[in-house]
Amino acid sequence: MDKTILRDITYGMYIVSSGNDEIKAGCIINTLTQITSDNPIVTISLNKNNYTNQIIKQTKKVAISILSEKVNPNLIATFGFKSSSEIDKFTDFKYEDINGIPVILDEVVGYIIGDVLDIIDCETHDIFIIKLTDSKKLSNLKPMTYTYYHEVIKGKAPKNAPTYVEEDIVNTKEEIYVCDVCGYVHKGPLPDNFVCPICGVDVSHFKAKN
Numbered sequence: 001m002d003k004t005i006l007r008d009i010t011y012g013m014y015i016v017s018s019g020n021d022e023i024k025a026g027c028i029i030n031t032l033t034q035i036t037s038d039n040p041i042v043t044i045s046l047n048k049n050n051y052t053n054q055i056i057k058q059t060k061k062v063a064i065s066i067l068s069e070k071v072n073p074n075l076i077a078t079f080g081f082k083s084s085s086e087i088d089k090f091t092d093f094k095y096e097d098i099n100g101i102p103v104i105l106d107e108v109v110g111y112i113i114g115d116v117l118d119i120i121d122c123e124t125h126d127i128f129i130i131k132l133t134d135s136k137k138l139s140n141l142k143p144m145t146y147t148y149y150h151e152v153i154k155g156k157a158p159k160n161a162p163t164y165v166e167e168d169i170v171n172t173k174e175e176i177y178v179c180d181v182c183g184y185v186h187k188g189p190l191p192d193n194f195v196c197p198i199c200g201v202d203v204s205h206f207k208a209k210n
């Protein structure tokens, strides 16, 4: 099987969140698909190891914020590379409790909110089928696509993302350093004060590859 063709499937970029009075969880996803229109239903795929998956199974409620091209890269670093089981990801960003769910509003296009209708077990991941109960468009900003994230922001997806691919770093004479947190590849000499442009960690997290 040639898995490289999977990189040509197109997606958007989102934050899925959930919670109640005691706990808040959220993470970056790209795997959102609209299934129906009159009775709006969408699906998302969530790794079973992601804390957000466990919280959605408890609350059965989900919010999905549609990220724009203007999104703060720290939002992606926090929600895409850290776990809500260890930190409160929401404190540094604009969010509101809407219908009891924390919803990220920082430079987003808008949000949708819904209830979990069903969950399908897909080995490492679960597909959540979500019936929408509320939605709001908040700006005319351009929605960020997964391709924009890769090509313009030069971002990567971590191992828990369904679309994760191992980097092919082949026979180059350039020095190559790879971030052990987010997989960002830096080509050329690495300055001592270098900070990962995707997840914000320092040079100690960069491993030489050649």
Ligand SMILES: Cc1cc2nc3c(=O)[nH]c(=O)nc-3n(C[C@H](O)[C@H](O)[C@H](O)COP(=O)(O)O)c2cc1C
Pocket (backbone or CB within 6 Å): 025, 026, 027, 028, 029, 030, 031, 045, 046, 047, 049, 050, 051, 052, 053, 076, 079, 080, 081, 082, 083, 084, 085, 149, 155, 156, 157, 158, 160, 161, 162, 163
């Ligand atoms: C670009 C990008 C796309 C991602 N897509 C998904 C996805 O569709 N499903 C998923 O489970 N994780 C996805 N992830 C990974 C989660 O966001 C990441 O594992 C997060 O740290 C989980 O946080 P949590 O433990 O608080 O739920 C993606 C991450 C990035 C950066």
